[in-house]
Amino acid sequence: MLSKKPKAGTTFGYLIVPLALYTFAVFIPLLVAVYYSFFEWKGGPNKTFIGLDNYAALLRDSVFWQSFGHNLYLVLLCVIGQVGIAFVFVMVISTRFVKLKGIHRTLGFFPSTISAVAIGYIWMMIYDSRRGILNWFLEAIGHPEKKQVWLNNPALVMTLVAIPLIWQYIGYYMLILLSATSAIDKEILESAELDGANAIQRAVHVILPMVKSTVVVCIVLCVSGNMKAFDNIFVMTEGGPGNASMVMAMYGYKISFAQQNMGYGSAISVGIFVLGMAVIGVMQLISKLFAEKEA
Amino acid sequence: MKEKQYGMTPGKRFGNGVMSVVLNLIMLLFSLSCIFPLIWMLYSSLKEKRQFNADIIGLPKVPTLSNYIKILTNPDYHMGESLMNSIRTTLVSVFFIVLFGFIVGYFLSRIRFKGSQFVWLMLLMGMLIPVHSLLVPIYVVFNTLGLNDHWYTLMIPYIAFGMPIAVFLTQSFIHEIPTALEEAASIDGCSFSGTLFKIIMPICRPVMVTVAIIQTFACWNEFSFALVLIKNVRLQTVPLAVKQFSGQFGSDYPKIMAALLVTMAPIVIMYFCFSKQIIKGMVAGAVKG
Numbered sequence: 001m002l003s004k005k006p007k008a009g010t011t012f013g014y015l016i017v018p019l020a021l022y023t024f025a026v027f028i029p030l031l032v033a034v035y036y037s038f039f040e041w042k043g044g045p046n047k048t049f050i051g052l053d054n055y056a057a058l059l060r061d062s063v064f065w066q067s068f069g070h071n072l073y074l075v076l077l078c079v080i081g082q083v084g085i086a087f088v089f090v091m092v093i094s095t096r097f098v099k100l101k102g103i104h105r106t107l108g109f110f111p112s113t114i115s116a117v118a119i120g121y122i123w124m125m126i127y128d129s130r131r132g133i134l135n136w137f138l139e140a141i142g143h144p145e146k147k148q149v150w151l152n153n154p155a156l157v158m159t160l161v162a163i164p165l166i167w168q169y170i171g172y173y174m175l176i177l178l179s180a181t182s183a184i185d186k187e188i189l190e191s192a193e194l195d196g197a198n199a200i201q202r203a204v205h206v207i208l209p210m211v212k213s214t215v216v217v218c219i220v221l222c223v224s225g226n227m228k229a230f231d232n233i234f235v236m237t238e239g240g241p242g243n244a245s246m247v248m249a250m251y252g253y254k255i256s257f258a259q260q261n262m263g264y265g266s267a268i269s270v271g272i273f274v275l276g277m278a279v280i281g282v283m284q285l286i287s288k289l290f291a292e293k294e295a
Numbered sequence: 296m297k298e299k300q301y302g303m304t305p306g307k308r309f310g311n312g313v314m315s316v317v318l319n320l321i322m323l324l325f326s327l328s329c330i331f332p333l334i335w336m337l338y339s340s341l342k343e344k345r346q347f348n349a350d351i352i353g354l355p356k357v358p359t360l361s362n363y364i365k366i367l368t369n370p371d372y373h374m375g376e377s378l379m380n381s382i383r384t385t386l387v388s389v390f391f392i393v394l395f396g397f398i399v400g401y402f403l404s405r406i407r408f409k410g411s412q413f414v415w416l417m418l419l420m421g422m423l424i425p426v427h428s429l430l431v432p433i434y435v436v437f438n439t440l441g442l443n444d445h446w447y448t449l450m451i452p453y454i455a456f457g458m459p460i461a462v463f464l465t466q467s468f469i470h471e472i473p474t475a476l477e478e479a480a481s482i483d484g485c486s487f488s489g490t491l492f493k494i495i496m497p498i499c500r501p502v503m504v505t506v507a508i509i510q511t512f513a514c515w516n517e518f519s520f521a522l523v524l525i526k527n528v529r530l531q532t533v534p535l536a537v538k539q540f541s542g543q544f545g546s547d548y549p550k551i552m553a554a555l556l557v558t559m560a561p562i563v564i565m566y567f568c569f570s571k572q573i574i575k576g577m578v579a580g581a582v583k584g
Contacts, residue, residue: 002477005408019414023417024455025456097318106574109577110330110566115516121551122336130348248427257434273424
């Protein structure tokens, strides 16, 4: 803190523009969503106050809860896929056997810089039934009977839209974890090796505890990042077939813009807000419990 | 390396050899998978649609730029305009995110003012709010006020959403700078604003570059808010431009690939020229944010 403060007017003058803009784009819309969620409103000039009816409908709306479930499923797959695989790759890349480390870093990180829209199109072309690489590959290895219209399979579609997300961000988490493991003293690992700990024991008992806080950061980023899933699902399936790959943001978009049901869409937005905050809260709680148990 | 292998039995050396091959292979396969889509799109976009449909994986027999020419010259696609829109939106947004991040970060870190706790809380909330809960309401607000479909429309949410992380990164950076610097400047008769911009800002260059890198990618790639706030095709950003191609000729893959590559080009070129700094910036941003 500075001992000599600037005039209150100076402080105000500097802060008013950024904070006003911020409030306008973040908090005003939230309040507006709460307001309109009490109305029956199809986007036109007429709105009818209906109290909590939208929320009552939301609680009974199986599609909304199914979408929430899909969000959670996606988060789970991505935590295991992105952070889990990234950790394994970090262990692999840190061994003295692996060459070309710089190239693995540069190429591995590359997909995370591309827009989710582009990634969505690329994978749509991979999954395509007639001209896709996946079916071409199955044909090439002699399993043409496994070919199918991949994104039309309701049982598989959530996993199929998760795969591009996982693939896209493995390198991202790999580099975050690498920055943490490279700070570990080499002597600790060597002495563990001399004591007879094999590679897996070293990874689990020596490295993992030392980078625990970074792993937690990765998981937090991964959960909040994948609760936001929208772009690639919009491109690949628009939530279909049926509602098999519907996520909350996609559902809110469909209700509000395809059906012009702005009142109910606002209630869904409030629902996304509450559930999103709840997931983050639960996660904080778990990581706190986890930290206490360790201590 | 040499000393390590000294004294190993032949069996163990063989085991290490197998291990080395397997581990290298795993990493190579992963790295290849990361770059393969880009290479596949690069050469496939040089094929005619018919040739691509006949053979999706082979190299083009007669490379042609016709897909690119069609995309870039047909005025209905607004490709040039979309690129310009994205460049403008990204540059202006990133400029203000960095500037506002610096100013707010400085005040939070150095000056005890009324309501500073409240500002903290506001920005923290902004980091935690699921951004898609704002998608519908922001459309309603902008629509009511007539802010939809202008050249500056997207800059408002982009600057706002980029601010929390920019503030937190800059704030923690400024926290490490000794206050003696500002005290000395003030004794020498330097004004508050002069100190802020002429003394502190140059020191903050590294963190400002980090913020700029992170936000350039975020703004260039942003899709969902552009989707709801921009309806005029002449104002669309590149993610929207790509979307229009899938609707019009969903099965003409070489053309979609050409479009994707054109819209990705600035980012890809930037990435491969400055990958070291970009990775460093993004990782620092993720860990500290």
